[in-house]
Amino acid sequence: MLGGHLLHGGDYNPEQWLDCPEILEEDIRLMKEAGVNCVTLGVFSWAVLEPEEGVYHFGWLEEIIDNLGSAGIQVILATPSGAMPHWLTQKYPEVMQVREDGSRNLPGKRHNFCYTSPVMRRKTAAIDEALSRTFGKKENVILWHISNELGGNFSDGACHCEACQNAFREWLKEKYGTLEQLNQAWWGRFWSHEYTDWDQIHSPVPRGETTVTALELDWRRFVTAQFCGFCEMEIRAVKKYSDLPATTNYMDTFKNIDYNRLSRGLDIISWDNYPFWHREKDEVPAAVRAAFNHSMMRSMKKQPFLLMESAPSVINWRENNPVKRPGMHMLSSMQAVAHGSDSVQYFQWRKGRGSYEKFHGAVLDHKNGSNTRVFREVSEVGRRLPGLEHLLDGTVNHPEAAVLFDWENWWAVENITGPRLDLNYPGYVMDHYRAFWEQGIEADIVDMNADLSGYRLVSAPLNYMYKSGWAEKIRAFVRGGGVFVTTFFSGMADETDLCFTGSHPLEDVLGVVQEEIDAPSEEFENRFLYSENAYPAVRMCEIVHAKEGTEVLSVYERDFYAGFPAVTRRSYGEGQAYYLAAESDLSFLRRFYEDVFDSCGMKNALGAKLPYGVTAAVRTSCRQKPADAGLADSGEAVFVMNFRNEPVSVECRGDWRDAETGETYSGKIPMEAFGCKVLSRTK
Ligand code: GLA
Ligand code: ZN
Numbered sequence: 001m002l003g004g005h006l007l008h009g010g011d012y013n014p015e016q017w018l019d020c021p022e023i024l025e026e027d028i029r030l031m032k033e034a035g036v037n038c039v040t041l042g043v044f045s046w047a048v049l050e051p052e053e054g055v056y057h058f059g060w061l062e063e064i065i066d067n068l069g070s071a072g073i074q075v076i077l078a079t080p081s082g083a084m085p086h087w088l089t090q091k092y093p094e095v096m097q098v099r100e101d102g103s104r105n106l107p108g109k110r111h112n113f114c115y116t117s118p119v120m121r122r123k124t125a126a127i128d129e130a131l132s133r134t135f136g137k138k139e140n141v142i143l144w145h146i147s148n149e150l151g152g153n154f155s156d157g158a159c160h161c162e163a164c165q166n167a168f169r170e171w172l173k174e175k176y177g178t179l180e181q182l183n184q185a186w187w188g189r190f191w192s193h194e195y196t197d198w199d200q201i202h203s204p205v206p207r208g209e210t211t212v213t214a215l216e217l218d219w220r221r222f223v224t225a226q227f228c229g230f231c232e233m234e235i236r237a238v239k240k241y242s243d244l245p246a247t248t249n250y251m252d253t254f255k256n257i258d259y260n261r262l263s264r265g266l267d268i269i270s271w272d273n274y275p276f277w278h279r280e281k282d283e284v285p286a287a288v289r290a291a292f293n294h295s296m297m298r299s300m301k302k303q304p305f306l307l308m309e310s311a312p313s314v315i316n317w318r319e320n321n322p323v324k325r326p327g328m329h330m331l332s333s334m335q336a337v338a339h340g341s342d343s344v345q346y347f348q349w350r351k352g353r354g355s356y357e358k359f360h361g362a363v364l365d366h367k368n369g370s371n372t373r374v375f376r377e378v379s380e381v382g383r384r385l386p387g388l389e390h391l392l393d394g395t396v397n398h399p400e401a402a403v404l405f406d407w408e409n410w411w412a413v414e415n416i417t418g419p420r421l422d423l424n425y426p427g428y429v430m431d432h433y434r435a436f437w438e439q440g441i442e443a444d445i446v447d448m449n450a451d452l453s454g455y456r457l458v459s460a461p462l463n464y465m466y467k468s469g470w471a472e473k474i475r476a477f478v479r480g481g482g483v484f485v486t487t488f489f490s491g492m493a494d495e496t497d498l499c500f501t502g503s504h505p506l507e508d509v510l511g512v513v514q515e516e517i518d519a520p521s522e523e524f525e526n527r528f529l530y531s532e533n534a535y536p537a538v539r540m541c542e543i544v545h546a547k548e549g550t551e552v553l554s555v556y557e558r559d560f561y562a563g564f565p566a567v568t569r570r571s572y573g574e575g576q577a578y579y580l581a582a583e584s585d586l587s588f589l590r591r592f593y594e595d596v597f598d599s600c601g602m603k604n605a606l607g608a609k610l611p612y613g614v615t616a617a618v619r620t621s622c623r624q625k626p627a628d629a630g631l632a633d634s635g636e637a638v639f640v641m642n643f644r645n646e647p648v649s650v651e652c653r654g655d656w657r658d659a660e661t662g663e664t665y666s667g668k669i670p671m672e673a674f675g676c677k678v679l680s681r682t683k
C-alpha cells in the first residue's frame with residue numbers, strides 16, 4: 001500500500017493563504033481531526049514557485065511540507081504544468097495552444113498548453129528537476145503527481161499549431177515510411193485525396209479535411225502520443241533526483257487521450273471522480289458509471305489505483321449541483337475502495353475566497369470551521385478507513401469477466417458516416433456493464449491489447465474496429481474455453497478504418513454471416529422473442545445468416561427480415577460465442593447476461609440474487625487466484641453496497657461476518673439506506 005495506509009485527504013492549495021499563518025495552522029489541526037493522512041500540494045503553484053523565469057521560491061512549500069510531516073501527514077507532490085504563469089505566456093506565446101480554426105489562444109485558464117512546444121517542455125522540465133532536487137528525498141513525500149488532468153477542461157484537448165503539424169507529419173513518416181503506404185491505408189484515391197508531399201497533410205479541422213476517417217484516427221493517436229511524450233518527459237525530470245513513483249490524474253472516459261496507452265509510462269493509476277449523484281431519485285445509473293470508471297482504472301495495471309479527487313459535497317460546474325445527501329459521501333468513498341482504490345482523496349481541502357472555484361465544495365467551507373455536516377461526514381470516512389487497512393493491504397479485485405472498452409474503437413465507431421450518426425460508444429458499453437453490476441458480477445474494463453488469460457467471459461459490445469491480433473486473441477480465448485459476447489456492427493474495419501472484405505474476421509467463431517444493417521426509424525422498429533419475452537430491436541438491426549452448427553436463440557419477428565437470427569450462440573473449441581444482432585434495451589441485457597452467467601457458472605460473491613440498487617465487489621489477495629465460482633474465502637473482503645436511500649434486506653448464501661463490527665449474518669444481510677458493509681466469509 002503506497003505510504004503504508006489507505007490514503008485520506010486531497011488537494012491542498014495553501015499558497016492562497018500564505019499571508020494568513022493562523023489559517024495554515026488551523027488547516028493542520030483540522031486535518032488531524034478529519035483523519036487526513038495525505039495531501040496533494042503544488043498542483044497549480046507555478047507562479048508562486050517560479051515568480052520570474054528561472055527564479056525559484058520553494059521555501060514556503062518546504063515549510064508546509066515539513067509542518068505536515070511533523071503532524072504525520074504525507075504529501076503527494078504535483079508538478080505545476082497544469083496552469084501556466086503569465087510571464088511564460090507573455091514571453092513565449094508559442095506555449096499557448098492553437099485552436100482548430102487556426103487562432104492562438106490568449107493567456108489564461110489552465111490545461112491549455114501546447115504539449116509539443118520545445119519551450120514549454122524545457123521550462124516544465126527545469127522546474128520539475130528543481131522540485132525533484134529539493135523534495136525528491138523528503139521523508140513524507142510519497143508520490144509525484146504529473147501536471148493535472150492532461151488535456152482537460154477549457155481546451156479541446158488538441159493543439160493545431162505549426163509545431164504540432166510538423167510533429168504530426170514526422171509521426172506519420174515514422175508510422176508509414178512512404179506516402180504510398182499512407183495513401184493506401186487512408187484510401188486516398190477516393191475524392192482525389194492522395195498526398196504527394198508530406199507537407200500537404202494537415203490536422204483534421206472543420207474548415208479543412210474531415211472526411212478521411214483514417215486521418216482523424218491517426219491524428220487522435222498522434223495527440224495521445226504527444227501527451228504521452230510530455231508526461232514521460234515530466235516523469236524523467238521528477239525522477240532525476242528521486243526514486244518516488246509517478247502518477248497523473250485521469251478524468252473518466254476522456255475521449256482525447258487513450259488512457260491505456262498513457263498508463264504504460266505511469267507507476268500508479270489515479271483518477272478524479274465526480275458522479276452526478278442525486279440527479280434523479282434512482283442512483284443506479286450514476287453508481288454504474290462510477291463503478292465502470294473505477295474498474296477501468298484498476299484494470300489498466302490490474303493493481304490498486306488511487307482516487308485522487310472526489311467532491312466532499314457539491315461541485316460547481318454542472319447546470320445544477322446538488323449537495324450530497326447524508327450517507328452518500330461514505331457510500332461513494334467506499335465504492336471507490338470496493339473496486340480497488342487505496343485512497344479517498346478530495347478536491348479540495350479548503351474553499352478559496354475568490355475566482356472560479358469559490359463555490360466548489362471542499363472539506364472546509366468559508367464558514368463554520370469543523371462544525372459542518374460535510375466536515376463530519378468526511379471525518380467519518382477518516383475514522384473508518386484505518387480499520388480496513390489491515391484487511392485490504394495487498395488485495396485487489398480479480399474478476400473473471402472483462403468488458404472491452406477501447407479508445408481507438410471509440411474514435412472509429414463514433415466517427416463513422418453510416419449506418420447511424422449518433423452512436424454513443426461509452427453509453428452503449430456501460431449499458432452492458434450495468435447488467436454485470438446489477439447482478440454483483442465484477443468485470444475488468446480492458447482494451448484490445450489486454451491479456452485475456454484468467455477471464456472466463458469477455459464481452460465486446462459495438463466492437464467495430466478489430467486491431468491487428470485481436471481476432472486471433474479472441475479465437476484462442478474461445479477455443480481454450482472462454483465465453484465471448486459481441487454485437488452487431490462488430491469486426492467491420494481494421495486499424496486504419498478499412499473495411500474487412502470477404503467475411504467477418506471471427507466468422508468461424510461466431511458462426512454468423514453479416515449481410516445488411518438496418519438503422520430503422522421508430523415506425524419500423526423490430527422485435528424478437530427471447531426466453532418467452534418480447535424485446536425491442538431498435539436503432540441497429542443487423543441482418544445475419546446463421547452458419548451450420550450455430551444455435552439461433554431468437555429471431556426477428558417483423559418486417560422482411562422476420563425469422564432471421566437476432567441472438568445466436570456457437571460452440572467453438574472448448575468455449576462459446578454469442579452474437580447479438582440487434583440493439584435492444586436494458587431489460588433484455590439483464591435477461592441475456594443472466595443466462596450467460598448461469599451457463600458459465602459465474603455467481604456474485606454472496607451467491608444470491610441481489611435486490612435492485614445493491615451490488616457487491618470483492619478484493620482478494622494479489623497472490624490468491626479468484627475463488628471458485630466467485631464465492632469468497634475467508635481473508636477476502638466482500639463489499640456490499642446499497643445505492644438506495646432506504647434500507648433493504650439482502651439474501652446471501654452461507655455465513656458472513658462484518659469485518660468492522662464483528663456481527664454475523666446468515667441467510668440475510670440487513671443494509672441501511674446508502675449503506676456499505678465489508679464482509680468476510682465465516683468458515
Ligand atoms: C478537476 C480538477 C480540479 C478541480 C476539480 C473541480 O478535477 O483537477 O483542479 O478543478 O475538477 O471539480
Ligand atoms: Zn502545438
